Amino acid sequence: MSSTAGQVIKCRAAVAWEAGEPLVIEEVEVAPPRAMEVRVRILYTSLCHTDVYFWEAKGQKPVFPRIFGHEAGGIVESVGEGVTDLAPGDHVLPVFTGECKECAHCKSAESNMCDLLRINTDRGVMLSDGQSRFSINGKPIYHFLGTSTFSEYTVIHVGCLAKINPLAPLDKVCVVSCGLSTGFGATVNVAKPPKGATVAIFGLGAVGLAAAEGARVSGASRIIGVDLNPNRFEQGEIVSVIAEMTNGGVDRSIECTGNINAMISAFECVHDGWGVAVLVGVPHKDAVFKTHPVNFLNERTLKGTFFGNYKPRTDIPGVVEKYMNKELELEKFITHSVPFSEINKAFEYMLKGESLRCIIHMDG
Ligand code: NAD
Ligand code: ZN
Numbered sequence: 001m002s003s004t005a006g007q008v009i010k011c012r013a014a015v016a017w018e019a020g021e022p023l024v025i026e027e028v029e030v031a032p033p034r035a036m037e038v039r040v041r042i043l044y045t046s047l048c049h050t051d052v053y054f055w056e057a058k059g060q061k062p063v064f065p066r067i068f069g070h071e072a073g074g075i076v077e078s079v080g081e082g083v084t085d086l087a088p089g090d091h092v093l094p095v096f097t098g099e100c101k102e103c104a105h106c107k108s109a110e111s112n113m114c115d116l117l118r119i120n121t122d123r124g125v126m127l128s129d130g131q132s133r134f135s136i137n138g139k140p141i142y143h144f145l146g147t148s149t150f151s152e153y154t155v156i157h158v159g160c161l162a163k164i165n166p167l168a169p170l171d172k173v174c175v176v177s178c179g180l181s182t183g184f185g186a187t188v189n190v191a192k193p194p195k196g197a198t199v200a201i202f203g204l205g206a207v208g209l210a211a212a213e214g215a216r217v218s219g220a221s222r223i224i225g226v227d228l229n230p231n232r233f234e235q236g237e238i239v240s241v242i243a244e245m246t247n248g249g250v251d252r253s254i255e256c257t258g259n260i261n262a263m264i265s266a267f268e269c270v271h272d273g274w275g276v277a278v279l280v281g282v283p284h285k286d287a288v289f290k291t292h293p294v295n296f297l298n299e300r301t302l303k304g305t306f307f308g309n310y311k312p313r314t315d316i317p318g319v320v321e322k323y324m325n326k327e328l329e330l331e332k333f334i335t336h337s338v339p340f341s342e343i344n345k346a347f348e349y350m351l352k353g354e355s356l357r358c359i360i361h362m363d364g
Contacts, residue, residue, distance in 0.1 A: 005078035005088070006032050009039070013134065013151035014343045015141055017065045019057035022344045023150065028067075028141060030153045031133040033080035037126065038158050040092060044174045045072035045149040046334075046357045047346040049205060049258065050096075050282050054121060054144065055347070059284030063124045066142040067134055069149030070096040071178035071357075073170030076161075083158045085313075091166045093177035093320070095312035096145035098159035112311045117159045119145065119306055127157060150343065152362055162316035165324060171337075172330045173320050175206065175357050178307070180333060181319055182280060183207040183256060185308015187214025191252040191278045195219035200242055200250040202226045202266045203257030206333045206356040207280060211254040213329075224250065226262075242269040253277045260287040267291060272298035279304040333357050339364020 009030045014023035033039045051068045054060050076090045086092065098117025105111040105118075116127070124142025125132050132140040133155035134148065148154045164173065183206070191214075193199050199215040201208045204227040215223045224245065226238055243249050249271035255263050258281030267277040268291060277300070296302070310316060322328040336358035338345045349355035 008032065009077075009153045011152035012340065013067050013141070014069075014340070015065050015136070016055050016068055019055065019062050019064060023068075023347075025341060025343075026136055028151060029135045030151065030155060031135075033078060033083075033133075033155050034126070034128050035081040036083060036128065036158050037080040037155050038083055038086055038092075038161055039077045039079075039153055039155050040074040040094065040161070041077045041153055042072050042074040042149050042151065042362050044171045044362065045069045045360045046174055046179075047071070047350055047360070048178050049207075049350065050178075051144070052347060052350055053258065053282055059286065061122050061285065063122060063142050066124060066144050067148040067151050067154070068144045069151070070094065070145045070147040071174060072147070072149035073174035073177065074149070077153060079158070086158060086161060086163060091164050091168065091170065092161040093164055093173065093316060094147040094149055094154075094156050095160050095162060095177055095307065095316065096147055097307050097312065098146065098157055099311045099313045100159045101313065106311065112307060112309050114159065117146070117157060121145065126155065150360075160312065162312045164317050164320045168320050168324055171359055171361070172334065173323060174359065175330055175333055176316060176319050176323070179206040179357060180210045180330060181310050181316065182306075182308045183210025183254070184214040184319075184328075185310045186254050186256075186278050186280045186305050187211045187252075188218060189309040190303055190305045191254055191276055193218045193220055193252040196221045197251035198222045198224070198246050200224045200226060200253040200266065200269055202253065202255040202262045203259075203281060205256065208254070208256035209333065209356065211256055211280070215252070222246070239265050239269045246271070248272070249275050251275060255279045255281055257281045258283055260284065260289065263289060264291055267300065267302050268295060270300050272300055274299065276301045276303060334359055337361060
C-alpha cells in the first residue's frame with residue numbers, strides 16, 4: 001500500500017469554473033476511493049471533442065464547476081473496499097463507459113451498454129453515494145463521465161478501468177482510452193465492411209481517422225473522407241457527389257462529426273439494398289434525425305455506437321496488445337503535446353481544427 005492510501009490527497013487539477021471559460025489549475029482535495037472505487041494517478045491525458053462540447057455547454061447540459069477529461073493513462077494509487085481486480089501499481093486506461101460484468105448487457109456478446117456504468121454525461125458525482133470525491137475548501141467540484149482525468153489524481157469506479165500491459169507507453173496508448181477505440185471499433189465491430197467494400201467517413205478528426213484505419217485493415221477498396229465547413233457547403237450536395245462517385249452509394253458509412261446534418265447525409269449516402277451507416281458523433285441535446293422512411297424500406301440500415309462497441313475491461317487490453325505487436329499505429333493520431341500547466345492550448349488546437357490528439361503531460 002502506498003503511504004497516501006486512505007488519506008485525502010492534495011494535487012493539481014484543471015477546473016472548469018464556468019462554461020467556455022479557460023480552465024484554471026487549482027489545488028484540489030481528492031478523497032480516498034470508497035467501495036468498488038479506485039484512485040488513479042494520471043500521467044497523461046488527451047483532449048477529445050466530447051470534453052470540448054460539454055465544456056462549451058452550448059448544446060449540452062451545463063454542470064459546473066467540473067473537472068473534464070476522459071482519454072488518459074495512469075497508475076493505480078489505492079483501491080477501495082471490494083476491489084479485487086486491481087492493485088496499487090497497475091497500469092490502467094480510464095473509460096467513459098463501464099463494464100460491471102454482471103448485468104444483461106455485460107453478459108451479452110452484442111452490447112457494451114452496461115446497465116450500471118453506461119455513459120452518463122449529466123452525472124457529476126460518484127454512483128455509490130451521490131457525492132463528489134473532489135473539493136476545494138470543502139466545496140464540491142463535479143466529475144465528468146466518471147473519469148475526470150484533468151487531475152493528477154482522480155477516483156474512478158473499478159468497472160471503468162481497463163488494466164493494461166505495464167510495458168505499454170502510457171503517453172501513446174492513452175488515446176486508446178477513447179478516440180482510437182471509438183473510431184476503429186465503429187468500423188470493425190459495428191459497420192463491419194466486407195472485403196472490397198467502399199466506406200465513407202464523415203469528420204476526419206482522430207475518431208474519424210481511426211474509423212478510416214478500421215476500414216483499411218478490413219480491406220476496403222475505397223475510403224472516402226468527408227470533412228467540410230458547414231457554412232461553405234450544402235451538406236445535401238455531398239450525398240449526390242458520393243452517389244456519383246460510387247455508382248449508387250457507399251457500402252458503409254461512419255459519421256464522426258456530431259453534426260446532425262452530417263448524420264443524415266451519412267445515412268442517406270449508403271447504397272440501397274445493403275448499405276449500413278453508423279453514427280458516432282455526440283449530437284446537440286435537441287437534435288432530431290429526420291429522413292424519409294422509404295430510405296429504410298429500400299434496405300438501408302442505421303446504427304449507432306458508443307466506444308466502438310468495445311467492452312472496456314474485456315476488450316481494451318487486447319487493443320493495447322495490437323499496438324504492442326505493431327498491428328495498430330497510434331503515433332499518427334498524436335499531433336501535439338503540452339505540459340499540464342498549458343492545458344488550455346489543447347482546447348485552442350482542437351477548436352481551430354489544428355490537432356488530432358494533443359497529449360497533456362501531467363508532470364508539466
Ligand atoms: P474532432 O473535432 O477532432 O473532429 C471532428 C471533425 O468533424 C472535424 O475535422 C470537423 O471539421 C468535422 N466536421 C464537423 N462538422 C462537420 C460536417 N457537418 N460535415 C463534415 N465534417 C464535419 O473531434 P473527435 O475528437 O475526432 O470526435 C469526433 C466526434 O465523435 C465528436 O462528436 C465526439 O464528441 C464524438 N465521440 C463519440 C464517441 C462515442 O463513443 N460515440 C466517443 C468519442 C468521441
Ligand atoms: Zn472521447
